[in-house]
Amino acid sequence: MISDKLTSGLTDKLTQEQVEGVRRLVEQAQNVVILTHMSPDGDAMGSALALYWWLQTSKDAQVIVPNAFPDFFDWMPGADRILICENDVPKAQQCINDADLIICADFNEPKRIGQLGQMALEATCPKILIDHHLFPSDFADVTISYSDSPSASELVYRMLYQLGVKDLSLEMATCIYTGMMTDTGNFAFNSNHAEMYLIVAQLVALGVDKDAVYNHIFNAHTEGRMRLVGYCLNNKMRIFPERHAALIYVSGKELYRFNFKTGDAEGIVNMPMQIKNVYYSVFMREDKVAEWEKERANGSKTKIKISMRSQGDRPVNTFCHDIYNGGGHKNASGGEYYGTLTEAVNLFLQNYEKYFLQD
Numbered sequence: 001m002i003s004d005k006l007t008s009g010l011t012d013k014l015t016q017e018q019v020e021g022v023r024r025l026v027e028q029a030q031n032v033v034i035l036t037h038m039s040p041d042g043d044a045m046g047s048a049l050a051l052y053w054w055l056q057t058s059k060d061a062q063v064i065v066p067n068a069f070p071d072f073f074d075w076m077p078g079a080d081r082i083l084i085c086e087n088d089v090p091k092a093q094q095c096i097n098d099a100d101l102i103i104c105a106d107f108n109e110p111k112r113i114g115q116l117g118q119m120a121l122e123a124t125c126p127k128i129l130i131d132h133h134l135f136p137s138d139f140a141d142v143t144i145s146y147s148d149s150p151s152a153s154e155l156v157y158r159m160l161y162q163l164g165v166k167d168l169s170l171e172m173a174t175c176i177y178t179g180m181m182t183d184t185g186n187f188a189f190n191s192n193h194a195e196m197y198l199i200v201a202q203l204v205a206l207g208v209d210k211d212a213v214y215n216h217i218f219n220a221h222t223e224g225r226m227r228l229v230g231y232c233l234n235n236k237m238r239i240f241p242e243r244h245a246a247l248i249y250v251s252g253k254e255l256y257r258f259n260f261k262t263g264d265a266e267g268i269v270n271m272p273m274q275i276k277n278v279y280y281s282v283f284m285r286e287d288k289v290a291e292w293e294k295e296r297a298n299g300s301k302t303k304i305k306i307s308m309r310s311q312g313d314r315p316v317n318t319f320c321h322d323i324y325n326g327g328g329h330k331n332a333s334g335g336e337y338y339g340t341l342t343e344a345v346n347l348f349l350q351n352y353e354k355y356f357l358q359d
């Protein structure tokens, strides 16, 4: 049970209209599908699975993700019940056809999640969006979008709290904690929010083993990943001192040498910022063009995935938006480029001085 002692001081973030909207749509639904974003991270998994554990006590609930999630999320409660759309498109379509409510967690635009997003847009049932990315598209019946919230998982907690859900199960609490922890780099960025720690206190009181969650996520890498990190930092990192920037780019061939698996590149983009005076970091890697992307790829066989990070008042989302058809948060953004790695790197070299501050 949520203890009043630990939550006194927690303000209501959601409006009454949002809370009542969710209450009404959830009450009316029997078959709920929960969707989250491509290449699911801890917050995507955490927010979606927390919603799943909440709903499954009284309804049929199914989490569907567009593509596979990294192995280091296998331990999460409910991870084994997730449907991966890419592996079984007809089944995903069937679930969406049967749904009488769709909840979208941790993404702002259905078109960003490939064919699964298209299915969701075409579905006639009501939709709820719960997210913390900028510029949500207007497709949901209830839109809970707060870009100042550090994680979608925290918004799920706040929503449940405001709905008056008092008995959070350990599964729900663990999933919410995982999302809060991963989207803040274990409370190292986006984490100057006093109320965040009231929620963490509550989750720990509910039984979450936060040390174990940390170990599951941060101390569970493959040997290949560890060696890839070493290679990237030693052989591939370029520093641009006059713009306080670092760039790492790796080809598919290089990744193959390290037995690359989904999730193995996670967090590499953050590492160059451990260097004094480096405030911008860019990581690029080659990827295959997925089936559903073929049209967008316009004949290209490779896609370059671009991640950018920055510190403080140095936005990277405009760079990602303007040059790499992406976007995201001010200090954490991503984009993509269909073509060769060299072309993507050249675009960076041609533009970084325009977007990155000198001091």
Ligand SMILES: [Mn+2]
Pocket (backbone or CB within 6 Å): 043, 044, 106, 132, 150, 151, 152, 183
């Ligand atoms: Mn998130």
